[in-house]
Amino acid sequence: MLRHSACLSTIVLASIALLLSPLCRADVCPRQPVRIGYEPWLPYTYQADDGSYTGLDLDVISRVLERLGCQYDYVERPWKRLLLELETGDLHLTGGASLTAERNIWGAFSVPYRDERVELLVRKGTRDHFGKVDSLHAFLDKGFSLGHTRDYFYGDEFEQVSRLPEFYHLVQPGGDDLANLHKLEHQRMDGFLTDPYSAAAAIRTHGLNLRVTPLLTVYRSDIHVLFSRRSVSNELIVAFDQQLELMLKSGELQQLISQYLNED
Known part of the structure; x- marks a missing residue:
């Protein structure tokens, strides 16, 4: 009951501030931590020398999930196996994905967050x-x-x-x-x-x-977050998109991208 009330209070504050979605954010998260699949790929997805997981794609995903109140884990996989585990629902999502007809059969795509x-x-x-x-x-x-x-x-x-x-x-x-x-x-x-x-x-x-x-x-191509339809709810996908769009409108997303892509 306390969790439900706190969430309603969050919605009221978010509506006033126009910073968060009207959804009850904690309710869109799966019960277990979100399993983020990734293949090491500089500068988008990699494990830093201090053991932390970072890179443009991982930073965008983790920032959105934290705002939604979702717990998450990183799962390293070769790309082909990663896609198979998204199809079966063993993984929840990955970043850096192009929209293809084949993937659209079993997956759902976020709004574009980079090209x-x-x-x-x-x-x-x-x-x-x-x-x-x-x-x-x-x-x-x-x-x-x-x-x-x-x-x-x-x-x-x-x-x-x-x-x-x-x-x-x-x-x-x-x-x-x-x-x-x-x-x-x-x-x-x-x-x-x-x-x-x-x-x-x-x-x-x-x-x-x-x-x-x-x-x-x-x-x-536009680049998206790719979700597994088997393990991710439509509510989470909608809430994820809302946060991405807010980051885009505020300039926060472009600022994050510039940190990685303006080095060359």
Whole structure:
């Protein structure tokens, strides 16, 4: 009874201040801590040297959940397994997700909280070597090899060209950005697809003697928090969206993003 009364008082204060949603915030949280799935990916999701979990995506998610009064835990998973556990409901949500028709079958998406672009990166100083390249198809058609990280979505064009039999030997899946950067550094591939901020963070963190430059922007997309429909209520999704929109209107969200993305 005390918890219910306190929550009603919170609603009254929030309505006056116009800072919080009209929902009873504690009531939208699951009984167990929210399980946030993540795969280490600088600068979006990672564990700092002091053991804390941070990064742009994790900071946004944790800030919203704290305002909703939800407890949460972080669960590290490879991206493919992470998506499977969201589908089954073993995880509640993850960040950094593009909206796809396949994921929309079993998942729900927040309002966008940042955007993403995927670039075809090559070694700095080699752009002239590739001539005129205005598409991934043109890049591969010239016989250049293309790296990417397994199980990530790089846009419709990549989905199409990566399935063409004539390009099978040129498309090289890798484990992560670091693996692809090493291949690029040692000239075992001509270019690879990635988020440019992720690549810059990996180069800085690992002290690589490599400089890269974009040859082509192949994809731009809104980025969302992805919820499991099996384990997350519609009420939580609505309340989560309301908090994101408040952070967007106040400028708080952009300020947080700038801390991570204006370093390069």
